[in-house]
Amino acid sequence: MNEDKVVTVNRSLRKQVVIVAMSGNMLLDFAGPADVFTNADKCLSLSGSKMGYDVLIVSPTPDRKVATSTGIEIVCQYSAMEITTPIDTLIVAGNDFQTLQKSAYTDFCNWLSFVSENNTRRIGSVCGGAFALAEAGLLNGKKATTHWQLSERLKKEYPLVEVNTNAFYTGDGHIYTSGGVSSGIDLALALVEEDHGKDIAIQVARRLIFYLSRPGFQVQFANLLPVYESSNIAEKLYDWFNENLHQPLDVGRIADHLNMSPRNFTRVFHKQTGLPPAKFIEKLRVETARKYLEDTDMSLEGIAEKCGLGGLVSMRRTFLRHLMTTPSDYRRAFRTSIKTPGINDVIQPNVYHRN
Template sequence: MQSIGFVVFPNFQVMGFAAITVFEVANFVAQETVYSVSLLSEQGGLVRSSAGFSVETEAFDGKVFDTVIIGAGAQIEPSAPALLDFVRRSMQTSRRVAAPCTGAFVLAEAGVLNGRRATTHWFFARQLQKRFPRLKVEEDRIFIIDGPVWTSAGMTAGIDLALAMVEKDLGPEVARSVARKLVVYHRRAGGQSQFSALLELEPKSDRIQKALDFAKQNLRSTLSVDDLADAANLSPRQFSRAFRAETGQSPAKAVENLRVETARLLMEQGRLSMDVIADETGFVDRERMRRAFLRAFGQPPQTVRRNARIGA
């Protein structure tokens, strides 16, 4: 049985408990208790969350855990010395130490991220890099594994991190089964972007959303304004005006962003050639795809794919 110590502190963010559910469901799928989870804190007892309720915890002691996960805080605050000592000790005694979201700041304070690659919630990434220049922050990653240290983006990315642990421990079939029972996609690749073109567009009406859905399902097609307007049941002029008003982008730019996002995901999966990806995503040829990637990321597709392989 693998023991997991999940560390909380005053005003911890409760979304981190979603990762605990992954291990709970993994036990159900495996039909045995593979994982046991203990909630830990500096002094033990009740610890109040940022949502206002409290949870019962055990105090740090000499117990050794296979995996230690540092919870995220609602705000970035200095860590207690006892917490930092616990992290440093765990680096010597545990198989892996993980920190979703702002938990990376705790690892950085403890010095265990020096010389390592790490990620965190995109909103705090620049702050993490500025405060701790000895680590390499990759702000657009879902999660990163650097030796025994695992870090992830914020909120639901903790689920991806926990699913990756289950996959490493019990295999991909168990991880996929856990994901299905949680009603989530099988874990996103660690190198996948934290950002989504559809989320950034945020249309306000069903008609514009319908046009975007149509575009994403038909990226190999030309996707003219007339095509998108038909999907939205609007005239081309009405559609163009409404689309820009709701999304802040032209239809052509939005379609390019969707193509770039889809192409990037295919590159991170690593199974298709650049020519096939360009064709599948509607860029037609590699040169058009290269120019679009330079506009979006300032990097050519080859660099994006290489970085994903390094992350993997």
């Protein structure tokens, strides 16, 4: 095929999925969704269906090259700008506006700004791909998500976007956005289910050994407290807080420790951290409890007491408020892998032994 030939996408029983692999991202950002749609195509073929997906990975730059964060460089068959609409499903995977100047993507963003529901049935993003959609104006007035580490930046740089980082993926009209890395798989499975029903989507999820609907929220992965500079009052108090988490930590006691008046301490603390002292301490208690749940065999009661979270009922309520999960469910999901039982520990020895 002539490499200068423009690709024309026609609507048919086979849906064209175009995945734009942005430079500087993880392979899974674009490979995950590509594997979902490719395996969905195989499942549909095995079922005797004439419907399916044609998956095309393209670059956002005319040179058709994509450099990934792993050091692997891929050369795409086409750039996005060489594709004429309509496209059935367009997904922008990852972004590297932080490592490449936006000017490198000028042509792509201009092309993207002309993509709409009139010529493309669905438009989606994975991880930082939301920035490209926002830059093209496609997220103005829309609900959207991105990787939890990028959410504040997305809010700041694109105030017209209604950012919600809790969900693994979200949809608003014909626009779909997803969180970080593996969330692109969650989104792609949801789109397959939307197209061909739950049975096909389940078959794909089983092939990939992945949840069809993954339990939990992105907030469970995020740090509740930001990293503060060494001069920040919260950083200065960090060690003292941790030594005394098991005790009541009211404003009066903390202010006395710093030889400040409660009123002045509250004012300075809120100004430097953006949080009232009580809210900061509650988040610190949850963050500390998370580490005990991940790394130790300490009982839930012991963790609640050590972190000053009261009893089990109180700790459960606090975890649900901040992480949308219970302490026991959090431990099951995030327990340090080396402490997780292997298959040989789960299966009773000699169960399958034949005499």
